[in-house]
Amino acid sequence: MTRYALHIQYLGTNYRGSQKQPQEKTIQDEIEKALCTLIKTKISTIFSGRTDALVSAYHQVLHFDTANHINKYKFINSMNGILPEDIRVFDVEIKDNNFHAQKSAKFRHYKYVIRNDIIKSPFDTNVFFCRYKLNEKRMNEALKYLLGEHDFSAFKSRSDNPAKVCKIYLAQAKRSADGKYIIIDIVGDRFLYNMVRTIVGTLLLIEKDNLEPLSMLNILKSKNRSNAGATADAIGLTLVHVGYDDCSDYLKQINT
């Protein structure tokens, strides 16, 4: 058996998230169905991590094993011929058998985009709309308190995983050149369930109630979910990248 890593992107709008669920249309179902059609045997896949219903990915990684030989370009073409147009395979590569899409990942980069204008744009595909004026400098200041290694219990929705410590390498908010969008980028080694959306919800709470940016630190320290803001809508969230090497080069690259 050979282990392959598959690199995909998808628009999450029409799916109930990435992970297989009974009687729901998910990204993993579509990928496994396409693999089964192509390789002519049932294939199980492991994703780098789950994305929620409606959440999109520019770059998601998964692995699977097969005894079949895969011709890279033919395979990419065939998969894209079978898959619905909102899911695309853009790369496939042979990996060592100890490669694991989830466990080998060193960092994940999530982006949350807010249309912050008086009107929505008909051209936005995965953007949250917020009509009241947000202050990106204050949001950026609040995000800085999350950098480094912390217990993120205050920002998680479920408690199924006992490990609550995550390391955040980048957390920033910027307004787009045209002034109409706020783009929040967060890069970390791992993320708890709904963590990015709860961080964004907390930023929105800080803005709406005009709290001090320092509130973010107090909420983090409290380790109490009820102090944080509501989970922000899934529609603004995109998994930008999953990295399997140290993230320093990646951070340099995205900050230029």
Place this chain on the structure above:
Amino acid sequence: MTRYALHIQYLGTNYRGSQKQPQEKTIQDEIEKALCTLIKTKISTIFSGRTDALVSAYHQVLHFDTANHINKYKFINSMNGILPEDIRVFDVEIKDNNFHAQKSAKFRHYKYVIRNDIIKSPFDTNVFFCRYKLNEKRMNEALKYLLGEHDFSAFKSRSDNPAKVCKIYLAQAKRSADGKYIIIDIVGDRFLYNMVRTIVGTLLLIEKDNLEPLSMLNILKSKNRSNAGATADAIGLTLVHVGYDDCSDYLKQINT
């Protein structure tokens, strides 16, 4: 009666073009229905020009007359409350009675975007896909022959309007920073029916058959539609802007 100019944007994917047609869903129908709901009387609108089925607009302008007083912010909000989300009103202004959305327009800016990569993007909303590698330098060279005042008979689909002379102020092709898109910008005083799409179709023909960029000039001079390329797909086309002043300031602005 007061004349108002309405500034709108729309994603054309779900519409049979901008102009009213019996038994078809069009942008003009949606706008006139919304105006009628709001102003409580039948309102006729005149658009700056028609956009084809599937074609989008970042900035389309139309005018209408009403005896009712319009409160700008309330009106924009109410219209956007009534309209489907793929059509947005972003401005309304009082005009002199001699203002005419179509006849007073000094220039139009169209953009045609081609995804030129081996895979489509799930995130593109109004982009044409072309898998074979295009040479944007050759395309740009071919476009330069269109600058200035010419008879564009070679690039029009129908012959209902006897005036065939248009003045082209800008015609350029550029590859996007990520290398995956070719963006064609054309600004002119007026455009014949399907003219931008036929120009793009001719660029694609020149690339596919590896013709000299000079072929564009020969096709233009021939004034014969059968020498030009096929009409390119509507999906890549967007009306970017309609201008009512001299275009020199606008051209400076988009080229910075």
